[in-house]
Amino acid sequence: MAHLFCHDHPETLELETIVVDARPGRVALGQSPFYPGGGGQPPDRGMLRWQGGEVAVTGFEYDGDMLWHLLAGQAELTGAVVAAVDPGFRSIMRQLHTGTHILNAFVHQSFDGALVTGVQMAGDGTARMDFDVPGADNDKIRVLEPAINEVIANDIAVVFDYVPMAEAQSQHGLIRSRSVAPPPTPDGRIRIVEIVGLDRQACGGMHLASTGASAPIKILKIDNKGRHNRRVRIGLAGLLPSP
Numbered sequence: 252m253a254h255l256f257c258h259d260h261p262e263t264l265e266l267e268t269i270v271v272d273a274r275p276g277r278v279a280l281g282q283s284p285f286y287p288g289g290g291g292q293p294p295d296r297g298m299l300r301w302q303g304g305e306v307a308v309t310g311f312e313y314d315g316d317m318l319w320h321l322l323a324g325q326a327e328l329t330g331a332v333v334a335a336v337d338p339g340f341r342s343i344m345r346q347l348h349t350g351t352h353i354l355n356a357f358v359h360q361s362f363d364g365a366l367v368t369g370v371q372m373a374g375d376g377t378a379r380m381d382f383d384v385p386g387a388d389n390d391k392i393r394v395l396e397p398a399i400n401e402v403i404a405n406d407i408a409v410v411f412d413y414v415p416m417a418e419a420q421s422q423h424g425l426i427r428s429r430s431v432a433p434p435p436t437p438d439g440r441i442r443i444v445e446i447v448g449l450d451r452q453a454c455g456g457m458h459l460a461s462t463g464a465s466a467p468i469k470i471l472k473i474d475n476k477g478r479h480n481r482r483v484r485i486g487l488a489g490l491l492p493s494p
């Protein structure tokens with residue numbers, strides 16, 4: 252994965268940039284504020300505004316290192332554009348994604364280094380995580396909810412850095428899942444996201460700058476998916492429909 256602008260500038264939701272390549276219904280930009288999806292986090296939504304009007308961005312497609320922004324309709328853009336990320340959707344994803352790391356940290360600690368086998372976030376403010384926890388008592392997962400919310404209440408910094416791939420692979424617990432870990436950068440390094448004092452793991456998604464910016468997390472449901480796997484569904488408390 253190319254180094255993404257949004258990794259270093261998660262707060263920059265609008266960017267003036269230029270069209271560097273275009274086909275009907277798709278465009279490549281000089282710089283893009285969008286997260287194109289991956290690691291269980293769906294792609295950003297948003298708009299491009301240019302002289303001729305504005306158009307919704309409906310998806311992303313990599314062609315080598317080139318990131319195509321797929322557009323609603325067949326507009327062919329040229330020149331200067333403003334790329335604008337949907338702020339509400341981005342905010343939900345950053346909160347949920349940070350929440351999945353906190354849950355992951357406690358499951359990893361409580362169940363002897365249990366690994367993630369899958370993760371999927373959704374625009375409605377819910378996410379599911381699958382863990383490889385043979386024979387786990389679901390009540391022992393359910394009781395993690397107050398600990399998760401204590402981390403949120405304590406407003407702990409979330410930081411990132413890049414370490415060489417070989418170093419990441421040699422440090423136990425840094426790579427929690429093949430399906431979630433990002434591919435290395437062109438110079439062979441991997442992005443490590445740390446909730447300071449709690450958790451460090453390889454990840455290429457979008458997180459909060461500190462945990463206190465998240466709504467409280469609820470553990471909604473735990474399903475057994477086979478003898479080994481537990482599927483844990485979480486949600487952002489403020490976004491859930493009232494019971």
Ligand SMILES: [Zn+2]
Pocket residue numbers: 348352444454455456457458
């Ligand atoms: Zn992450």
